[in-house]
Amino acid sequence: MDYKVIAFDVMGSDNGLIPAVDAAIKLLGEQKDLKIIFVGDEVSLKKELSSRKYNQNQVEILNTTEVIEMTDGIMDIRRKKDSSMVKALELVKDGKADAITTGGATAPFVAGCHFILKKIDGIERPGFMPVIPTLVKGKITLLLDVGANLECDPEDLVNFAIMATAYSKAVNGIENPEVALLNIGEEKSKGLELHQKAYKLLEENKSLNFVGNIESRYLANGKVDIIVTDGYTGNIALKAAEGMGKSLLTEIKFALTKNLFRKLAALRLRKAFKEVSAKFDYKNHAGAIILGAKSIAFKSHGSSDKIAFYATLKMTYNAIKNDVVNKVKKALEK
């Protein structure tokens, strides 16, 4: 069988390998043409896998002795040669896997994609692209870059737009994805030189469906399919939005459980609150791709549980299935 193969770095995330294994087994049961190479400590992996049911042909283990820790920096990718992250990246580089998924540290992973997977021709700076759940039912927004490159030039932003457009078409099935530029106002003249120049280039590029500037207040409003920005700004905007969402939900929970009367009334609204959190829950959109690397590379939240890892593995599988990297390459050649 012609398997789609994911090299899955199961070490280095916050919650250990159990949720990672749980998620992988679930997806393997659903996708019969998927093979997962678990990369990490073989003893622990075998112990975890032994208690689970799965098709043995769909599973491999690659033993590694080192771990890239959450506190590790960029250079540890060079230093820890037998780490699960490095070995998983090498599997992809050597053509033994089609994609990598990891829940490990972001900075070393981005560096590893640079050093080991290398970049697509013409791409100077790959973008780190998470998915933003939005108020509009079923609609997600892709945001990039959120931190792979703190500084970008206007051309990088155009490349982000081209790559994300190809991704959105291939994976999300959006016919003509709307692209916006993150800025402090809607007018063309707003922002720094970077934004004014990028606006002009985006507008001129006929392969893009550029709709203008978007303010960070509309990040989760589902106004567009893709928002491009430099990594510093994207990181600030994303974390500000996530943080406020979390603060607000914490505050609501506090207010609703303040006394027994409120607790009882809130209980009757459980379903309503579940609907809201399901919409905004990052777990169902936990994966972010390094777009511009020569192969498919997905990062799951460091604190991923089974649901989050499952979502990221599924995104990785869909990216392989839809041949994302080749479609991105073709879009860049135009």
Next chain:
Amino acid sequence: MDYKVIAFDVMGSDNGLIPAVDAAIKLLGEQKDLKIIFVGDEVSLKKELSSRKYNQNQVEILNTTEVIEMTDGIMDIRRKKDSSMVKALELVKDGKADAITTGGATAPFVAGCHFILKKIDGIERPGFMPVIPTLVKGKITLLLDVGANLECDPEDLVNFAIMATAYSKAVNGIENPEVALLNIGEEKSKGLELHQKAYKLLEENKSLNFVGNIESRYLANGKVDIIVTDGYTGNIALKAAEGMGKSLLTEIKFALTKNLFRKLAALRLRKAFKEVSAKFDYKNHAGAIILGAKSIAFKSHGSSDKIAFYATLKMTYNAIKNDVVNKVKKALEK
């Protein structure tokens, strides 16, 4: 009587002058040493004032014929010489008022403060400083700059910290305000050159209680009293947080009113939801000061209602009472 005098530009905000007049009359009733010079269309103002009770000694009107519109730019401050905003600024410059409050357009107002009020010696870039309500009861966080200067150098950020510290001590009564630098991570080495240099300068400045970097996800967590950043980043972070808060509340409202059963249950939790919105409601913190101008200059949200205008006028009054500008000047001389 030695009045504290506010020049109140009542034109140019979204909701007309009725909420502005309502708010002013309320505060005038509470603060007997306050005088407000209403600057705007005399006919409309007289009509509005005629139906209200107030001490005539506390009120003046300055008639103007032009209005700075929300869509107006920086140069309109020079062009519209008889606009309410320009005339109100001139009252302050000429010593006929101690401070200005406006609900008009931000960019022309910031420009007007530059051109007409001028800057405190040693300040190259005044900062636009709103108040962030936080999760911690009774605690607010000052954030600057949020858009007066898109680009800043490290020295500007230090000046923001010094000025905001003086403000926080004088107006908010915080003894030793904690200052943090907005950044993409907590480590000293994070961010762009701007942040690394600013970190060093902030750390070295012994007049400041600098506590390090803060991520945008903690904007509303009440971790610190003051957060400094460049105007571009501050604008992006503030709007991202505000936008997500609004999106989430919209979504919750939608979920809770979906059917009659939920509506009835939600009704019983009305008080709980009111507590939450009161905490996060910008209306009670609608004013932002242009810190570094030679006089006190407050901007209220463009969509201010009576509550918002009242909050901003009260902040303006407190700033006069606490002699903020002189305290800021002294802090900068050290």
